[in-house]
Amino acid sequence: xxxxxxxxxxxxxxxxxxxxxxxxxxxxxxxxxxxxxxxxxxxxxxxxxxxxxxxxxxxxxxxxxxxxxxxxxxxxxxxxxxxxxxxxxxxxxxxxxxxxxxxxxxxxxxxxxxxxxxxxxxxxxxxxxxxxxxxxxxxxxxxxxxxxxxxxxxxxxxxxxxxxxxxxxxxxxxxxxxxxxxxxxxxxxxxxxxxxxxxxxxxxxxxxxxxxxxxxxxxxxxxxxxxxxxxxxxxxxxxxxxxxxxxxxxxxxxxxxxxxxxxxxxxxxxxxxxxxxxxxxxxxxxxxxxxxxxxxxxxxxxxxxxxxxxxxxxxxxxxxxxxxxxxxxxxxxxxxxxxxxxxxxxxxxxxxxxxxxxxxxxxxxxxxxxxxxxxxxxxxxxxxxxxxxxxxxxxxxxxxxxxxxxxxxxxxxxxxxxxxxxxxx
Numbered sequence: 353x354x355x356x357x358x359x360x361x362x363x364x365x366x367x368x369x370x371x372x373x374x375x376x377x378x379x380x381x382x383x384x385x386x387x388x389x390x391x392x393x394x395x396x397x398x399x400x401x402x403x404x405x406x407x408x409x410x411x412x413x414x415x416x417x418x419x420x421x422x423x424x425x426x427x428x429x430x431x432x433x434x435x436x437x438x439x440x441x442x443x444x445x446x447x448x449x450x451x452x453x454x455x456x457x458x459x460x461x462x463x464x465x466x467x468x469x470x471x472x473x474x475x476x477x478x479x480x481x482x483x484x485x486x487x488x489x490x491x492x493x494x495x496x497x498x499x500x501x502x503x504x505x506x507x508x509x510x511x512x513x514x515x516x517x518x519x520x521x522x523x524x525x526x527x528x529x530x531x532x533x534x535x536x537x538x539x540x541x542x543x544x545x546x547x548x549x550x551x552x553x554x555x556x557x558x559x560x561x562x563x564x565x566x567x568x569x570x571x572x573x574x575x576x577x578x579x580x581x582x583x584x585x586x587x588x589x590x591x592x593x594x595x596x597x598x599x600x601x602x603x604x605x606x607x608x609x610x611x612x613x614x615x616x617x618x619x620x621x622x623x624x625x626x627x628x629x630x631x632x633x634x635x636x637x638x639x640x641x642x643x644x645x646x647x648x649x650x651x652x653x654x655x656x657x658x659x660x661x662x663x664x665x666x667x668x669x670x671x672x673x674x675x676x677x678x679x680x681x682x683x684x685x686x687x688x689x690x691x692x693x694x695x696x697x698x699x700x701x702x703x704x705x706x707x708x709x710x711x712x713x714x715x716x717x718x719x720x721x722x723x724x725x726x727x728x729x730x731x732x733x734x735x736x737x738x739x740x741x742x743x744x745x746x747x748x749x750x751x752x753x754x755x756x757x758x759x760x761x762x763x764x765x766x767x768x769x770x771x772x773x774x775x776x777x
Contacts, residue, residue, distance in 0.1 A: 369684065371446045371449050371450060371680070372393070373684040374684060374687075374756060374757060374760050375392075375393065375449070375760060375764070377753075377757050377760070378757050378760035378761045378764050379392075379764060381751050381753060381757065381761055382761055382764060382765055382768070384764065384768060388768045388771055388772070391771060392423065392452075392764065392767060392768065392771075395420050395421060395422045395423075395445055395448060395449070396421045396422060396423055396424055396463075397419075397420070397421040397495070398418075398419075398420050398421075398441070398445070399418070399419045399420075399492065399495055400416065400417070400418050400441070401416075401417045401418075401488075401491040401492070402414050402415070402416060402417075403415045403416070403417050403469065403484060403487045403488055403491060404487075405480065405483050405484050405487060406483065407480055408477050408479060408480060415469050415470060415471050415484060416439075416469070416470045417467070417468070417469045417487075417488045417491060417492075418439065418441060418444045418467060418468050418469070419444075419465065419466075419467040419492055419495050419501070420441075420444045420445050420447075420448040420465065420466050420467070421448065421463065421464075421465045421495070421501055422445070422448035422449045422451065422452045422463065422464040422465065422466075423449075423452040423463035423464050423767065424463040424500075424501075425463055425767050425770050425771050425774065426452075426455060426456060426461050426462060426463050426766070426767060426770055427461035427462045427463060428462060428463065428497070428498070428499050428500050428501060428502055429448075429451075429462065429463045429464060429465030429500070429501040429502070430451060430455060430462035430463065430464065430465055430501075430502050430504070430534075430708060430711065430712075431447065431448055431451040431464055431465035431466040431467065431503065431504065431506075432447075432466060432467070432503065432504045432505055432506025432507075432509070432535075433466075433467040433468065433469070433488070433503050433504070433505070433506055433509050433513070433517075434466075434467070434468045434469075434506035434507040434508055434509065435468070435469050435471050435473045435481070435484075435507070435508030435509050435513075436468065436470070436471075436472075436473075436507050436508050437470060437471065437472045438470075439468035439469065439470045440470070443468070443658075444466045444467065444468050445466075446680065447466040447679060447680075448464045448465050448466035449464055450464065450679055450680070450700065450701055451463075451464030451465060451466060451708070452464030452763070452767065453701045453759070453760060453763035453764065453767075454700075454701040454702075454704075454705045454708055454763075455705075455708060455712075456762070456763035456764075456766040456767050457701050457702050457705060457740055457743075457744065457759050457762050457763040457766075458702075458705045458708070458709050458736050458737065458740045459736070459739075459740065459766070460708070460709060460712045460736075461712075462502075462708070462712065465501050465502075465503070466506075467488075467492070467503060467506075468506075469484060469488055471484060471508075473508045473509075481513065482516050485509075485513045485516045485517055485520075486516055486517075486520045488517075489516070489517045489520040489521055489524075490520060490524065493521065493524055496517075496521060496532055496533075497532060498529060498531040498532050498715070498718075498719070502531070502532065502533060502534060502711075502715060503517065503532075503533050503534075504533065504534045504535040504707075504708075504711050505535040510535070511535060511536055511537045511542065512537075514533045514534070514535045514536045514537075515536055515537055515540055517532070517533050518530055518532060518533050518536060518540060521533070530718045531715055531718035531719050534546070534711035534712075534714040534715055535711060535714070536714070541714070541717070541718045542714060543710055543711075543713050543714035543717055543723075543724070543729060544723070544724065544725065544726040544729055545710050545713075545726050545729035545730050545733065546707075546710045546711065546714060546729075547581065547585075548585040548589070549706045549707045549709065549710035549711075549729075549733060550581065550582045550585070550586075550677070550704050550706050550707035551581065551582045551583070551584070551585025551586040551587075551588070551589060551655075551677070551706070552585065552586075552589055552706050552730065552733065552734070552737075553703065553704060553705055553706020553707065553709065553733065553737045554582065554585075554586040554589075554590075554653060554655065554675055554677045554703050554704060554706070555585075555586055555589040555590050555593065556706070556734050556737040556738055556741070557675055557698045557702060557703040557737060557741055558574075558586075558590060558651055558653070558673070558675045558698070558703075559593060560737075560738055560741040560742070560745075561673050561675065561696055561698050561741070561755075562650075562651070562673065564696070564745060565672060565673060565696060567650055567651075567672065567673065568594075569590075569593050569594035569595050570594035570595075572594070572595045572596065572650040572651060573595070573596050573597075573598050573649040573650050573651070574587075574590055574595045574596065574597050574598065574649055574650065574651040574652070574653065575597075575598060575599035575600075575644050575645075575647045575649045575651075575652050575653070575671070576597060576599070576600050576601075576653040576655055576677075577600075577601050577606075577644050577645060577652075577653065577654045577655060577656045577660065577681075578601065578602065578654070578655035578656030578657075578677065578678060579600045579601060579602040579618070579622065579629060580602070580655070580656075582655045582677045582678070582704065582707075583600065583602075583653065583655035583656070583677060584600075584615070584618075584619050584622070586653055586655060586675075586677055587600060587613075587615045587618075587653075588615045588616065588619065590651075590653075591615045595650075595651065596611075596612040597612060597613050597615055598610055598611075598612055598613065598647065598649060599613070599635070599638075599644045599647055599649070600613055600615075600618060600629070600635070600644075601629075601638075601641050601644050601656070602622070602628060602629045603628065604628045604629050604630035605629070605630070605637050605638065605641050606637070606638040606640075606641040606642075606643060606644040607629060607632055607634070607635035607636065607637055607638070608635055608636050608637075608638050608643075608644070608647065609634060609635035609636065613634055613635050614634055617634055618632060618634060618635075621634070642660070642665065645660065645661060645665060645668075645669060646665065646668040646669060646670065647670065647671075648670045649670070649671050650671065650672050650673060651671060651672070651673045651674075651675060652669065652671035652673070652674045652675070653674075653675050653676075653677050654674065654676055654677060654678050654681035654682070655676075655677025655678050655681075655704075656678050656681070657678055657681070658678065658679060658680040658681060659680060659681065659682075659683050660678075660681050660682075661674070661681055661682040661683065661686050661690075662683045662685070662686050663683065663685045663686055663689070666686040666689045666690060667689065669690070669693075669695065671695060672695060672696070673695065673696050673697075673698070674690070674695060674696070674697040674698070675697075675698045675703045676697065676698060676699055676700040676703045676704065677700075677703060677704050678700065678704070679700050679704065680700060681700065682697065682756075687754070687756060690754075691754050696754075696755060697754065697755060697756055698741070698755055699755060699756040699759045701759050701760070701763065702740055702741060702744055702755070702759045705737065705740065706733055706737055709733045709736050709737065710729060710733050713729055713732065713733070740762075743762055744758045744759045744762055745758070747759075747761050747762050
């Protein structure tokens with residue numbers, strides 16, 4: 353998708369518009385002043401760079417790189433870098449804003465940032481990806497920094513890419529700076545517990561919501577869309593706590609077993625099958641992968657991509673509880689119907705904030721020069737996630753709003769008060 357100058361957004365399913373609709377509702381409930389509203393609505397910084405890369409065939413290809421800092425009111429910006437063919441500015445702006453609210457809702461001292469490079473890493477060699485990440489890092493030297501903007505992995509990137517980023521940044525600064533990035537390999541200062549952190553946060557949020565809805569985990573069924581890092585860990589941890597996982601899906605399709613899927617077997621199969629569930633015999637393959645969203649289950653975990661629950665399928669959703677593992681899986685227009693149907697939805701900025709919470713722990717450990725045990729990381733992240741859920745639930749009761757708007761209210765109120773105490777502009 354070609355870069356388009358920011359303009360009024362006409363696409364109803366645009367992720368930036370979805371975010372702004374929720375933001376506007378929360379701002380209205382809070383009675384936000386015009387000054388604070390305008391400051392929080394607009395990103396603090398947008399950087400777009402061209403990255404000429406020598407490909408393996410000797411030709412030069414120019415990639416577009418984006419970094420958006422939505423806010424640094426609470427502290428340095430925090431957010432992932434995605435390598436994907438459909439990266440565009442509105443998406444990155446929406447994701448950066450989501451990061452601001454996500455950090456605020458779990459009460460960690462970060463603002464929101466996000467980055468992306470429009471490329472297809474599946475069609476690139478390891479060397480090409482490394483040259484692209486190093487070029488992106490050099491182009492963002494004035495943006496990144498342990499006290500300014502701390503990137504992390506996202507779609508299409510992982511610990512390997514974060515190691516290259518840390519190395520390139522460190523070489524430019526003339527010293528090892530491992531706190532410039534999180535999601536690193538353990539030997540470079542990565543944190544124990546980081547791999548499962550987002551899925552673990554989904555599990556904690558789901559159990560907290562089930563307690564409010566009086567759903568017994570040992571009698572509950574669950575469907576998980578997306579079997580990558582977040583979905584597979586959420587599935588495994590929920591299964592360990594009594595839930596029957598009856599459906600999972602990945603890029604190869606959706607797999608359903610009314611008697612429950614053995615998640616450890618599914619993970620082992622995926623890991624030994626080039627990272628895909630294609631051919632998995634522990635469940636029956638559904639004709640249409642989107643059918644997974646419409647199964648009659650107690651808990652639905654959309655943990656794949658944005659905008660999978662829309663006005664086109666929301667009427668057919670039967671789950672009592674939706675726990676959003678992905679960023680923006682529910683379009684704004686579908687929200688009203690979910691609320692009408694009495695379905696509780698634990699929103700992305702709360703449910704999947706376990707990842708950024710443990711990223712914060714990684715940054716703290718890097719700054720301290722001291723490593724925590726996995727048990728300490730898990731104990732502290734579980735406490736933060738449970739406290740955040742309770743605060744959002746209390747706000748939903750106080751303001752008589754759904755959990756999603758309550759999460760925005762909690763987050764925006766925190767950022768707005770901090771802005772006011774800091775003196776504004």
